[in-house]
Amino acid sequence: MTQISVRVDGASYSDDVEPRTLLVHYLREQLGKVGTVVGCDTSNCGACTVHLDGEAVKSCTVFAVQADGSEVTTIEGIASNGTLHPMQKAFHEMHGLQCGFCTPGMIMASIDLVNDNPDPTEDEVREGIEGNLCRCTGYQNIVRAVQQAAAEMSGRSSDTLGVRS
Amino acid sequence: MTVVEEPTTADAPQKEIGKARRRKEDARLITGRTTWTDNMVLPGMLHIAVVRSPVAHAKITEVDVSAAQQAPNVIAVFTGQDFKEEQGSIPCAWPVTPDMVNPGHPSVAVDEVNHVGEAVAVIVARSKTAAQDAVELVDVDYDLLPPVLDMEQAVAQDAHLCHDHIESNESFNFVFDAGDAGTGANTDQAFADADVVVSRRFVQQRLIPAFMEPRSVVVQPQGDNYTLWSSTQVPHILRLMLAMVTGTPEHKLRVIAPDVGGGFGGKLQVTPEEVITLLVARRLGKPVKWTETRSESLMSAHHGRDQIQYIDIAADREGNIKGLRCRILADMGAYLRLVSPGVPILGAFMYVGIYKFPAYRFECRGIFTNKVPTDAYRGAGRPEATFAVERIMDELAVELGMDPLELRRKNWINAEEFPFTTAAGLEYDSGDYEAATQQALQLLGYDELREEQRQRRESNDPVQLGIGFSTFTEMCGLAPSRVLGSLSYGAGGWENASIRMLPTGKVEVVTGSTPHGQGHETAWSQLVADQLGVPFEDVEVLHGDTSISPRGLDTYGSRSLVVGGAAVMKAAEKVVAKARRVAAHLLEASEDDLEFAGGSFSVRGTPGTGVSIQEIALATFAAHNWPDGMEPSIDAEATFDPVNFSYPHGTHICAMEVDTETGLVKIRKYASVDDVGVIVNPLIVEGQVHGGLAQGIAQALYEEAVYDADGNLTTGTFVDYLVPSAADLPHFDTGNTVHAAPGNPIGAKGVGEAGCIASTPAVVNAALDAVRHLGVSDILMPLTPERVWRAIHQGGDGGDRATAGTIAWGGASTETTTGVSTDESSLGGDR
DSSP: OEEEEEEETTEEEEEEEOTTOBHHHIIIIISOOTTSOOOOSSSOSOTTEEEETTEEEETTSSBGGGGTTOEEEOGGGSSBTTBOOHHHHHHHHTTOOSSOSSHHHHHHHHHHHHHHOSSOOHHHHHHHTTTSOOSSSOSHHHHHHHHHHHHHHTTOOGGGTTTOO | OOOOOOOOGGGSOOOSTTOOOOOSTHHHHTTTOOOBGGGOOOTTOEEEEEEEOSSSSEEEEEEEOHHHHTSTTEEEEEEHHHHTTTOOOOOOOOOOSTTOOOOOOOSSOSSEEOSTTOEEEEEEESSHHHHHHHHTTOEEEEEEOOOOOOHHHHTSTTOOOSSTTSSSSEEEEEEEEHHHHTSSBOHHHHHHHOSEEEEEEEEEEEEOOOOSSOOEEEEEEETTEEEEEEOOSOHHHHHHHHHHHHOOOGGGEEEEOOBOOOOTTTTSSOOHHHHHHHHHHHHHOSOEEEEOOHHHHHHHSOBEEEEEEEEEEEEOTTSOEEEEEEEEEEEEESSOOTTTTHHHHHHHTTTTTTBOOSBEEEEEEEEEOSSOOBOOOTTTTHHHHHHHHHHHHHHHHHHHTOOHHHHHHHHBOOGGGOSEEOTTSOEEOOOOHHHHHHHHHHHHTHHHHHHHHHHHHHTTOSEEEEEEEEEEEOOBSOOOHHHHHHTTOSSOOOEEEEEEEOTTSOEEEEESSOOSSSOHHHHHHHHHHHHHTOOGGGEEEEOSBTTTSOSOOOSOTTOIIIIIIHHHHHHHHHHHHHHHHHHHHHHTSOGGGEEEETTEEEETTOTTOOEEHHHHHHHHHHOSSOOTTOOSOOOEEEEEOOSSOBOOEEEEEEEEEEETTTOOEEEEEEEEEEEOBSOSOHHHHHHHHHHHHHHHHHHHHTOOOOBOTTSOBSOOSTTTSOOOOGGGSOOEEEEEOOOOOTTSSSOBOOOTTHHHHHHHHHHHHHHHHHHGGGTOOOOOSSOOHHHHHHHHHHOTTSOOSTTTTTSTTTTOOOOOOTTOOOHHHHTTTTO
């Protein structure tokens, strides 16, 4: 067992973990952060995406011990004071989810994408989220959602939505 | 009782039906406040890991669990021997012929294994990791048997047997002959008299539903009662079947499908793992959880498609179609699961598509192989049928030198001919194929793309362009119970709903149709808001728990809105009828003098008087001032059983770029116009079409479950099984025409499977249209760059590669047998 200290969604945790424990299993099983889910075992699907010190990571490819001393943000920590994050709002507005299983990871990956590229084209969104699989939506509404959220996050008018391609 | 002002027309609430309501479901899904089955934690819960067979076909000679039993934190280890008296057989609810052979399907293999991934032992431990660690410690001795992997070899004489206790590898031979059924002319005669016969062998490769949420089961025993949570599409069917299989009395078993992360038919099942988890909980008296890994899911959850289709079409030289003959080999895999045999039979009635074939004959043989069983996957039989007819129409057009759309137009059912009974005996309800096609051509920008295609041909551009059509229909709204009965299905096709009016005027709607991403909570709220005149926000939809929603037949076959939504409408009608009687009492008027609008009853011609249905709900709760002889309740329940299927249709057109130097195909543009009847929520409908398109295109371009020569699934992870990403799919241009379905009170036809059924042949037809002038007449799916390149540069269908001979399509290359239809050619004799 190894002791780690980690801040998750603004709260501090100190725990003993097996060295082999993946970050996603630590989040789900030890912290009860079940908003983050596991969709595969080969790091292809991205359902487990969280932010580690502000950058999107697939939490199935990170050991919990690697997060020691770090700040983790999950889907459960991005709304503030009951106000949805613009990316959450946009997924809802644009119908960017159906079963919703990929959604936490998709939203976390998309926020990171927009942080890097505040005004992505349709192709840039598609390339930017290709590490996250969705089986329900065919992605079109996810792309629209990311572009809408990008506009809101950078304070641009959403009138220009959909014209960049 | 307050009397409210009767709302003026201007203030009347806008109709909910047709409104692009944002989904109620989203709130919990976008914030991570969900209840996936795997999230469940119960005190003292134990965890299951399943030991699975690494070989495709073998006798089990010994299972040594002693080391596993002694591993730290392992509570128990069970084998097939331990469970054989109580595990029964995984049920097959669809004996498609009276003499169908069912070899039986143990949840845990007892003395033989029949596919890689079959359960052979079960570890129960205090933690998931402890259970998984102990899997390695179970020592199983296998006496290997030759695996049966190729359907065409499996039906040959002297083939190895998949199950040595049955006589052959054939489970059933189902025949539908329109001549015999009286729905069409004699097929043999039609072919004998025809000017032109085109025969093709098409391969529907094996696919994996690949829902994003891995399956998970939790069972909590409480005395002699069991609560089972499962990531299932079918909690009601599961409860009944688990009771029958395990002997746990039905009334002692409660099944809950909490949030379910996609299904696509893949969770329309009674799985070995559900049986195992229940049996372990029953044995140990402790709560137990099983959650699969993705690799387990791909190798043990049922697969879909996997058919070989030998299709013959007959026509005259002018392009009037005369007959269609379909012989199908359908791979059941190693066992029959819930509706394995029924899947190809659902297709049996759709091969004629939208066309007026005078003669039609369908034969399907269900074949056992040493692979995971096949069963429902989005479309279930209808994508295969649609592919066959839409591909063979293109082949016939080529043979006749006709435009493929012109050939279709010449033979499809015209708008004024509805209702139309096809040679398959189905009565198509409504539609206008020409209108949908015209709209799709405009969406695509057809003329410009045809012109570009011509230019690329002329300039010998390395990137060629093709345009492919799919003018399709499907049967949805599963299903009229009597029709299911005539097809020997083991259950009905009705759906149930009830409406509970709460004292505060809020409304609980209980539906038997269990969603897993479709948005029932939103759409059903829209239905009820309109019917009862209550605010959308005041409606709560309850589902997916056999204690809360005791009667239902769940979600599959594009049935939810068409059948389940119709039940909701019927229940709402009954609520209004009961409330009317109360209103008459309260308003001291005759029921006949009342009108109901905007949620209020008022006396006709007496503005200012009125009582709302939400006020009546409170009056009902109090029951102080109540009509004589009436029970104090306005709640209602309804069960809806359709008399016919509904028939969505549409025209899908794909424009495809094919790089002749690399074999890479790229969808340039995709336009689809679907007629799904009346649209309750356009946002949800569009989303369903998008998702269906993605899966249908994925069959054409990316996905295939591949087994090697030993029967190992070589596409057992998402590294190898190519579920497309956003970068792999195009933008879709979608549209609708609306012809109401006459068979249900909503007028909806169903939308869940449309995109998946229609798109695959459009994509393949487009790719072939791009390279046909280079001598290519078929390319096996999925259209990988290698296959496309080989088809262009080496001839044949590009299917020959390292795994040839081990999967359904073997190494066969389809050659044209136009004009000749012998038994041999129509059975794929060109091999």
